Amino acid sequence: MPSIFELPDDLLASLLESFPCRDAQIRALATLLYPRAAPCRNIVIHGTEATGKSAVTARLLEALSSPAAASASATGDAPPLLSYAIVKSVECVTARHLYERVVGQVANALRWEEEREKEGRGALGRCETVAALTVELTRMLKYDQPRERDSRFVLVFDDIDRQREAPPTLLPALARLSEIIPNLTTIFILTAPSPSLLRLSSAPQLYFPPYTKPEYVTILSRPPYAPRPSLPNTTPQETADLWARFAAAVHDALAKPASRSLPGLARACAALWPRFTAPVAAGTHRAREFTKLLVAARAYFQDESVLEPGITLANKGPVSAVAKAGEKEARSSNSSSKDLAVLLPPTARLLLIAAYLASHNAPRHDQTIFSTWHSGRRRRGGGGMGVAHHITKKAKHRKIARKLLGPGAFVLERMVAIYAATRREWLSDDNDAGDGQQPTVDGDVGMAIATLASLRLLVRVGGAGGAGDTMDRGGKWRVGVGWEVIRGVGRSMGVEVEEWLVE
Template structure:
């Protein structure tokens, strides 16, 4: 390899990509290889020196600045041949002190004559704790005062205008593909499946058989959970090792064999559809009817499993919370009011929700009134079976104001139109429970809305707060 230090230096380089794509390890190996090749080609001290700072380990900005100075000082001392311990820590609290300290280090005559490139690798810059807004641009401008300095920023997702500097190069590390993820996890398959007998544990499955089943299982996990819960390699590995004991439980129960992958996949379908099994919990899901122990000799805590024989294996899980338990009281009352506004005619609002007497005179029935009433009764359809009609927001808020004190306790819903109503309306709109018709401001009282919830769900929500919604529907 030729001497790459003769090339024009790159002032700033931003390396970005998803988690665990090899950004830090590849950068470390590359700069070490460049430094080693330069030293071998010139038979003298390398003209390319590098220092790495793990930003995630820095507690404060002062700790971060002092870590940079210490890393640069140790790298320069090693380049000079002085390896007698580490340099003493230097106090540095501001960006101005950092620039002055680095300038004093690189302005030494020996460094100006022999050192041509110095690479400062800042690993995990997006994990800095409470960074000031001027930190990234200031670090990017250090190369203007130190010509031999090159800063490499390793981040996950750089925002727009990350360094606020035009001469900045970006290098993207793409995420792993499906075949690459399966190949990586296949390097460390789970322990061979074993079943405990009365005398001793006897291995009944070969490693090749477990490896084939593991590869198919990883492919199924990728197809079902990668887009939502396993985008990176660590999350994908955690998903596979978490669902693996649940997936192979029918094998230990004697229900299926490892060759019946399709039946195993159908039996474990609930685990691939619910992400709640991947969430860490203080109390884990109980496994009844079988004893489960973990083999810690070879794999981490979620990799190797040894099951004891039992007649049946039943997995119990907590059912997901319904809509009634998830929505707050204000949102539920607002949703019930929207259902009434969608299924009741406007002319019935006064008789249902008004507390004052309606003094409108009733017209005397004519000679054909009885026949007309019979004809209208035959055409009536239950309001809950009809489709939802659009309503204006002002009518919804009026119904909500009329029923809020009657349906729920006064302490549960605050009186008067306040921020809770707007927040509840925005929540229902984001969940697509209420649909805005047209465009404009979401709080425009003349805007039209339509409910997007059926009768069965609304009846359950009403019963959850002690309301029979059917009594408020006018046929």
């Protein structure tokens, strides 16, 4: 028979084997929960994601509430008992939902319905406040039977910091339930506790730190992560040694820079292992030639499609992650410009191009570029370029193209003037609107400007948070799209926007 403050080591042995590198946390938590050790009222368990907080707590409570734990701690006819209920706060929509979920979970753990039928107790009531929750828990947990006076009930709030619509006094109120119910222990599992979380100074806090590299390798070297069976033409020990070195290499390449968790690192190792060991299976390399294997498989560590096949398209041969990112960005830009060319009417597209020119051309160049529009002379294919070439003779010292710089602010009247000066040439009779139909310019310019502003293609600057009349002639605006998008919108109407930019 174990004495007081003695833990059931035989029950903890399997738990320590299932959760390596968490021995200290398991023994500390068992001491604070076990009825024959040092049970406390409130416990705060915190740590980053995927550090074993919830899994260790659930498995430990399952072990301590088993019949073997009750028989091991028996003292005569009054063995101390332990029951528990785990409430996942992320599954509760409101605080009231949380209260009723707690009552339901506790009732199921204690078989309250059966006790109510035998002893004629009242039915469970509605829980809309913490006071109602306290009443219901007191009815279920405050017993008078002698065999249950030394029992304890553990109530776990998992991810309580992610509870939606939680009142500011929720955690302090839940922490004081154990003051009213002496045999209750409340566990709060969260990510990062604040200094005044429970507004109590006596609640112990148990920290689950992130796994280190040696701990990652140790965990991944055990089932169910370790590869089975062994590689062809190699012994099980050689396969285990190669897997340990491989897991360390994957950690250095992926886990540390990406802050990858244990499940993510395990998935990465499982995806890369067949490709990494393909030369060993083919007989071209041996399992002991780790450096050669790493050099041969380094392309797979740079290929995003290996780890996340749903994000990038599969390509023939390994492609670097940087090249894939560039291709993805280019596809995104082309798709955005194509969508705008299809969705926006001609007037809105013309105003968007005019806004881009107003943002990237200096106002002093407007008269030179746009003042000859009324003469009827066609300047497409070089009209703007000649003017731009003449102007840039004095600006040859510029190192960065103006279209690559950030957009500048312009007044609304200037954008409308550019639109009025260019729309007849851009929407001529032989120039379609990009959809195979003859262009028809909508006269409601204000509606088009409001549409562009609502889509954040035009952004108002200055003033009180950018508020004000959208048709204020003196209001300042800035275009909200980049060069790739505006070039696609212009080409959908047969306009080369680059000819109208002053470099």
